[in-house]
Amino acid sequence: MKVSVRVETKIYPTEEENIVIHAIKQLFPESTIKIKRDMVVGEVHDLKHFKELLNKQKILDAARSELLKGVKNGHTVIYLNKQTAVIGKVNFTDEDALLSPIRLELKSDDLRTVIDFLAPPTKNGKPLVEVDK
Numbered sequence: 001m002k003v004s005v006r007v008e009t010k011i012y013p014t015e016e017e018n019i020v021i022h023a024i025k026q027l028f029p030e031s032t033i034k035i036k037r038d039m040v041v042g043e044v045h046d047l048k049h050f051k052e053l054l055n056k057q058k059i060l061d062a063a064r065s066e067l068l069k070g071v072k073n074g075h076t077v078i079y080l081n082k083q084t085a086v087i088g089k090v091n092f093t094d095e096d097a098l099l100s101p102i103r104l105e106l107k108s109d110d111l112r113t114v115i116d117f118l119a120p121p122t123k124n125g126k127p128l129v130e131v132d133k
Contacts (some may be wrong), residue, residue: 069123
């Protein structure tokens, strides 16, 4: 399963650059981060930690819904709350959220499998299938 994963967020003058980077690393420790003007952009190399957070927080249904909502032409975009990411929690938000969210974009020729890997369908809170990476 080949997937391209990109994260980005704006750094506001009221925010500290190192804290914004920390927020991204809390969700995606296996990422390469660069600063471009007032933006933090990164490439995520492994989604296992993010998947574990979704499982641990028991938000697979919400995650699946968000991931599917943004599907278009082999990619999907979701928005994550930057403030909760600082403490290693996943919280979905809107694109126009205050202080700009972390934008996560996933691209794949087999996007459905990627979504099933991150947030499989569930019944009574338990995954119906487990997709290996």
